[in-house]
Amino acid sequence: MMNSGSLFEVYQRFDFSVVHGDGAFVRDSQGTEYLDFYGGHAVISIGHNHPHWVQRLQAQMSSLSFYSNAVDLPIQEEFGEHLRTLSSKPNHRLFLCNSGAEANENAIKLASFHTKRQGILAFSGGFHGRTSLALAATDNSTIKAPINHSTPVKHLPLNDLEQLESYFKTDGDTLACAIIEGIQGVGGVYEPTDEYLTLLRSLTQEYGVVLIADSVQCGYTRSGEFFAHDKSSVIADIYTMAKGMGNGFPVAGLLISEDIKPVKGQLGTTFGGNPLACAAGLAVLEVLEKENVSENVKQRGHQLRDGLTKVSFVKNLRGRGLMIGFDTPEGTPTIRERLLKEYQVLTGSSSPTILRLLPPLTVTEEQCDQFLEACYDLDQRL
Ligand SMILES: Cc1ncc(COP(=O)(O)O)c(C=O)c1O
Numbered sequence: 001m002m003n004s005g006s007l008f009e010v011y012q013r014f015d016f017s018v019v020h021g022d023g024a025f026v027r028d029s030q031g032t033e034y035l036d037f038y039g040g041h042a043v044i045s046i047g048h049n050h051p052h053w054v055q056r057l058q059a060q061m062s063s064l065s066f067y068s069n070a071v072d073l074p075i076q077e078e079f080g081e082h083l084r085t086l087s088s089k090p091n092h093r094l095f096l097c098n099s100g101a102e103a104n105e106n107a108i109k110l111a112s113f114h115t116k117r118q119g120i121l122a123f124s125g126g127f128h129g130r131t132s133l134a135l136a137a138t139d140n141s142t143i144k145a146p147i148n149h150s151t152p153v154k155h156l157p158l159n160d161l162e163q164l165e166s167y168f169k170t171d172g173d174t175l176a177c178a179i180i181e182g183i184q185g186v187g188g189v190y191e192p193t194d195e196y197l198t199l200l201r202s203l204t205q206e207y208g209v210v211l212i213a214d215s216v217q218c219g220y221t222r223s224g225e226f227f228a229h230d231k232s233s234v235i236a237d238i239y240t241m242a243k244g245m246g247n248g249f250p251v252a253g254l255l256i257s258e259d260i261k262p263v264k265g266q267l268g269t270t271f272g273g274n275p276l277a278c279a280a281g282l283a284v285l286e287v288l289e290k291e292n293v294s295e296n297v298k299q300r301g302h303q304l305r306d307g308l309t310k311v312s313f314v315k316n317l318r319g320r321g322l323m324i325g326f327d328t329p330e331g332t333p334t335i336r337e338r339l340l341k342e343y344q345v346l347t348g349s350s351s352p353t354i355l356r357l358l359p360p361l362t363v364t365e366e367q368c369d370q371f372l373e374a375c376y377d378l379d380q381r382l
Contacts, residue, residue, distance in 0.1 A: 017029045021036070021048025022048055022049055023362070024363050024367045026346070034346050035343075035344065036048070037363075038347055038356075038358055039358050042185065042217045042222065042244060042348070044248060045220060045245075045284055045288075046360065047360040047363075053283040056279045056282065056283035057279050057280055060075075060275055060278075063275075065274075065276055066276070067274070067275065068270055068271075068274070069272070075278040075282070076096065076278055078282060079096075079285075082285045087239070092255040092257055093255070093258065094255055095254045096251070096252070096272040097253060097269050097272035098269065098271050098277075099252050100129050100242035100243060100252055102269075104133070104137065104214060104216070105131045105133050106254055107177070107212045108133040108177055108179065109133065110260060113263070115175075118151075118152050119152050119154070120136060120177055121156065122156075122179050122180070123139070123192075124155055125190060126158075126180065126214075128181075128214055132148060136148060139187070158184075158196070165199070168207055172203065173208070176209070177211070178200060180212070180229075182215060182223065182230075184218075185350070186350055188356075190325075191228070191320070192232075194231065194233075201236075211237050212237065212239075213239045213240070214240050215229070219239065219243075221297055221321075222321055223320040223322075224297045224298040224301060224322075227239055228320065231320075236257075245284060247280060247283070248280075250277065293361045296362060300363055301324065304357065305317060307372035311375045311379050312379055313382060314326045314327075319357075322363065325350065325355065325356050327353055328353050330352070336349050336355055338378055343374035345371060
């Protein structure tokens, strides 16, 4: 049913309704199947309605669907243990919340509590969410309301080593945190170099600044590493996570270094860490481990990138694992629109000419071939 006017409409929507999901496919209300290389903004990690995820959620729902953090919820402890083991961050602790913006909001606030400072360092092209502090750190003035302009934030150009070093020399001791994506999503699939991340880590350590690794989109194995930042061998003070964490069930969280001590009452949430969210999160981790998903991400990533090098409309191919971006020619309809209408393939975008591929991490070789065949065919017809 199309919007009859009852919704406060802020979205540019595709003109079809999705009513069913299964693995790497969704179906619309007319019964047409779409190959989903978008996952509703990188959310679908283990595939739509993965049977283990469905079973875990159903079992949890029939025992306890909700209680708040006023009581001990053993499933949270189980989630935290599993997460820090699989992410190889054995000394970080988990705080659970509900969305990516909320995770970054809490991370920045925690950094300010910890350092007793106010400054935020963020980077050109960065996106961190739409709540106050997360939005202040985001490099997009068009989505900031007048009230969002009062937070002291500095945006530096990504990968400029000299500017980074000189900024820390003059302002390093005013900063509470530096926040950086391991691979920028909304910004167009650009990433900090290993050298840049290593320098950022050493400067933040030297000046007592909390390093926040925004892993909301690039984390949770999407790059092939558990966190995209892991490739540079830096260990951040806080990792923020959301999107793929619950495979569509709203779950988000922070993994926080043991150097930052928890203080009762400083952070809090009603819904965060509820039993259903933990069950969804555990189901994802169990599948990531049991199905050796990180290996699949690396192999399918190579397959897609190799295949895409043969497509002439693909320019400046970039990204890692199953977070792939490229530039496409301008035109109406766009390449993204043509893939959708003519080949029933859903993709993401960072702008009308930048395509972002975010398939489920469990996508198969055959499904990647199906995507590539669509690109080859479209290429011939351009
Ligand atoms: C890197 C990054 N951080 C934060 C967010 C905000 O997440 P949410 O929409 O769940 O608030 C996003 C969303 O796209 C994101 O890509």
